[in-house]
Amino acid sequence: MSIDDGSRPERPSNSSANRSRPDAADASGFVNAVDDRGDTKVALAGSGLAPGKASTVNPLSRLISHPLFGLVVVVLAIALPFINSSAYTIRISTDALIFVMLAVGLNIVVGYCGLLDLGYAAFFAIGAYTAGVLTTTFGWPVIATIPFVVVAAVIGGVLIGGPTLRLRSDYLAIVTLGFGEIVRITANNLDFTGGPNGVFGIPDFGDFGLRADIATYWVVTVVVGLAVLASARLGRGRLGRAWRFVREDEDAAEAMGIHTYQVKFAAYVTGAIFGGLAGVLFAVHQTAISPPSFNFLYSALILMAVVLGGMGSTPGVVVGAIVIALLPELLRGAENWRYLVFGVLLIVVMIFRPQGIWPHRVGEKPAKARRKRVVEDEPEVIP
Amino acid sequence: MDFEYLLQLILNGLFVGSFYGLVALGYSMVYGIIKLLNFAHGDIYMLGAFSGYTLLTIGAGVIGGQASIAVLVVIMLIAMVLTGTVGLILERVAYRPLRGAPRLSVLITAVGASFALEYGIAVSFGPNPRVYPVRLGNEAFTIFGARLTYAQLAMMLIAVALMIGLDQAVRRTRSGRAMRAISQDPKACLLMGINVDSVITRTFFIGSALAGAAGVMSGAYYGKIDFLMGFIIGLKAFTAAVIGGIGNLRGAVLGAIVLGLLESFGTAWLGSEWRDVFAFGFLILFLTVRPTGLLGERVTERV
Numbered sequence: 208m209s210i211d212d213g214s215r216p217e218r219p220s221n222s223s224a225n226r227s228r229p230d231a232a233d234a235s236g237f238v239n240a241v242d243d244r245g246d247t248k249v250a251l252a253g254s255g256l257a258p259g260k261a262s263t264v265n266p267l268s269r270l271i272s273h274p275l276f277g278l279v280v281v282v283l284a285i286a287l288p289f290i291n292s293s294a295y296t297i298r299i300s301t302d303a304l305i306f307v308m309l310a311v312g313l314n315i316v317v318g319y320c321g322l323l324d325l326g327y328a329a330f331f332a333i334g335a336y337t338a339g340v341l342t343t344t345f346g347w348p349v350i351a352t353i354p355f356v357v358v359a360a361v362i363g364g365v366l367i368g369g370p371t372l373r374l375r376s377d378y379l380a381i382v383t384l385g386f387g388e389i390v391r392i393t394a395n396n397l398d399f400t401g402g403p404n405g406v407f408g409i410p411d412f413g414d415f416g417l418r419a420d421i422a423t424y425w426v427v428t429v430v431v432g433l434a435v436l437a438s439a440r441l442g443r444g445r446l447g448r449a450w451r452f453v454r455e456d457e458d459a460a461e462a463m464g465i466h467t468y469q470v471k472f473a474a475y476v477t478g479a480i481f482g483g484l485a486g487v488l489f490a491v492h493q494t495a496i497s498p499p500s501f502n503f504l505y506s507a508l509i510l511m512a513v514v515l516g517g518m519g520s521t522p523g524v525v526v527g528a529i530v531i532a533l534l535p536e537l538l539r540g541a542e543n544w545r546y547l548v549f550g551v552l553l554i555v556v557m558i559f560r561p562q563g564i565w566p567h568r569v570g571e572k573p574a575k576a577r578r579k580r581v582v583e584d585e586p587e588v589i590p
Numbered sequence: 591m592d593f594e595y596l597l598q599l600i601l602n603g604l605f606v607g608s609f610y611g612l613v614a615l616g617y618s619m620v621y622g623i624i625k626l627l628n629f630a631h632g633d634i635y636m637l638g639a640f641s642g643y644t645l646l647t648i649g650a651g652v653i654g655g656q657a658s659i660a661v662l663v664v665i666m667l668i669a670m671v672l673t674g675t676v677g678l679i680l681e682r683v684a685y686r687p688l689r690g691a692p693r694l695s696v697l698i699t700a701v702g703a704s705f706a707l708e709y710g711i712a713v714s715f716g717p718n719p720r721v722y723p724v725r726l727g728n729e730a731f732t733i734f735g736a737r738l739t740y741a742q743l744a745m746m747l748i749a750v751a752l753m754i755g756l757d758q759a760v761r762r763t764r765s766g767r768a769m770r771a772i773s774q775d776p777k778a779c780l781l782m783g784i785n786v787d788s789v790i791t792r793t794f795f796i797g798s799a800l801a802g803a804a805g806v807m808s809g810a811y812y813g814k815i816d817f818l819m820g821f822i823i824g825l826k827a828f829t830a831a832v833i834g835g836i837g838n839l840r841g842a843v844l845g846a847i848v849l850g851l852l853e854s855f856g857t858a859w860l861g862s863e864w865r866d867v868f869a870f871g872f873l874i875l876f877l878t879v880r881p882t883g884l885l886g887e888r889v890t891e892r893v
Contacts (some may be wrong), residue, residue, distance in 0.1 A: 370878035385870035553702025
């Protein structure tokens with residue numbers, strides 16, 4: 208019985224009275240069950256899993272979800288220095304790739320598992336600062352810092368996720384927002400992080416006999432490529448299915464024997480590790496880091512890439528991240544207008560196109576039987 | 591630590607706490623009724639400060655350089671109506687279409703709304719901080735050796751008056767009863783013939799108006815406003831609401847006072863650069879130890 212369809216807003220059979228119903232706090236029994244399920248379900252925000260949506264997939268989204276598309280992008284990314292090797296191109300491309308890694312990491316938390324993280328830049332900062340401090344103060348090579356970055360990111364994830372993932376998802380959103388500020392202010396106040404000046408003189412991975420920025424670019428390309436692949440594979444595996452199940456309906460997932468707390472925790476910590484590793488790349492690429500790089504605006508931009516690209520869809524998120532990262536280069540001088548448009552766009556996308564601008568179908572196709580069942584159940588659903 | 595210093599810290603805490611309280615009330619009201627975390631609420635506060643600024647700039651010739659509390663109250667009332675209207679429009683345009691949608695979508699919409707308000711102001715007023723055209727008098731009096739300016743006292747009184755007014759409205763009036771009813775069971779309210787939509791609209795109006803009042807007062811008191819000023823206070827107000835027990839109005843005020851005092855003592859102890867870290871760290875600690883807050887109701891949801 209799919210009572211979870213009860214409060215899906217696009218259903219034409221629901222009267223306006225039914226649509227306007229806010230979620231019940233202390234309603235009892237069946238009514239409450241219908242309500243709460245409706246709220247924990249994030250299917251609409253996800254991909255084309257909603258019945259009848261699959262046919263609306265447009266040619267563009269079919270293009271980006273084609274297997275060859277990924278290959279073409281990878282080849283283009285690797286070949287870029289041969290096409291245009293100006294320092295400017297390499298710099299903004301490296302930035303865009305690091306942003307892709309962040310977006311893919313956040314996609315695990317927000318897109319797969321449906322947990323809103325508004326302080327993702329905190330993990331980015333933790334990674335960048337751990338790498339920065341270890342390389343400059345202690346003179347370690349960058350590679351050696353990576354285990355410590357992972358450990359630091361995991362500790363951050365446990366500190367924040369541990370207490371809050373047991374609560375309603377709203378709390379996670381605001382606590383992560385606070386955490387983002389805590390990390391930034393702490394980095395600004397402490398001495399060993401360089402205070403407001405930050406850390407500078409971070410070494411690179413080595414130049415392998417190439418021009419230094421191109422060598423860094425290629426290292427970044429490889430790492431980001433692997434990260435994208437890993438996140439896509441994770442989303443398709445057993446854990447990924449559990450994440451999606453938790454996102455769609457947490458109570459049903461729990462009833463099916465999924466330990467929702469552990470699963471959410473896994474998503475959050477995985478996202479943290481991705482963020483931390485992206486931070487290492489950022490520190491190496493920039494060679495200098497300072498607290499203002501990790502403000503709320505940055506977290507919001509990453510979220511925007513995930514939302515616009517389509518939550519839960521790896522190709523969509525990659526495209527979204529590249530667009531968001533390269534847009535400021537095209538629209539120089541219109542910073543505030545850009546953010547205003549982003550804000551409005553977030554609202555518009557959530558209202559009219561919650562599956563993202565380029566919707567992408569994930570794995571399972573909506574089966575015919577399932578669609579039929581939903582229709583059959585409908586009379587039961589209307590309270 | 592001598593007694594005067596202690597009293598001064600308490601007074602500072604109460605003063606800051608009264609601002610937090612006004613903003614936290616709106617947070618808590620909206621959350622109590624539709625379980626929506628209105629991220630844009632802090633930006634409504636910022637909007638209040640900017641509408642006060644605009645009104646004062648327009649009326650600067652009439653008022654002169656020194657604002658009396660009476661003029662400020664009038665300006666505050668106009669700004670309250672303005673911000674209340676913005677809150678109402680926000681609810682109508684951004685939140686109502688998503689009522690019943692997954693929680694994640696609503697949260698993301700709220701982030702979008704916050705962004706749109708912040709950068710809307712940045713576009714129209716410019717990104718640089720603005721200075722309030724009037725300054726409040728600096729005369730102070732001392733109680734037991736602790737210093738309090740008349741302006742501070744007046745603002746605290748205004749805040750307390752607004753809070754008591756709201757409390758009475760929610761507890762005594764018909765529409766207040768409707769609000770409490772909706773926070774308990776919206777569907778039953780619908781069946782009982784309560785116009786749920788209009789009550790929610792009213793809630794947004796009142797909450798935003800209170801935040802607007804706090805915005806005008808802080809603008810007049812601190813003298814400098816900028817388009818990101820609502821971000822931190824929104825977080826603090828949420829912290830206050832959580833400490834008191836979110837959804838509970840008296841709890842929100844209590845939480846705001848507790849947070850104000852904590853910050854005041856924390857600043858004295860650790861230094862002002864750690865003030866925000868201290869407050870948010872406390873939020874995380876509080877959620878770990880007692881997520882229902884001091885006066886809170888149930889937080890975790892069970893089907």
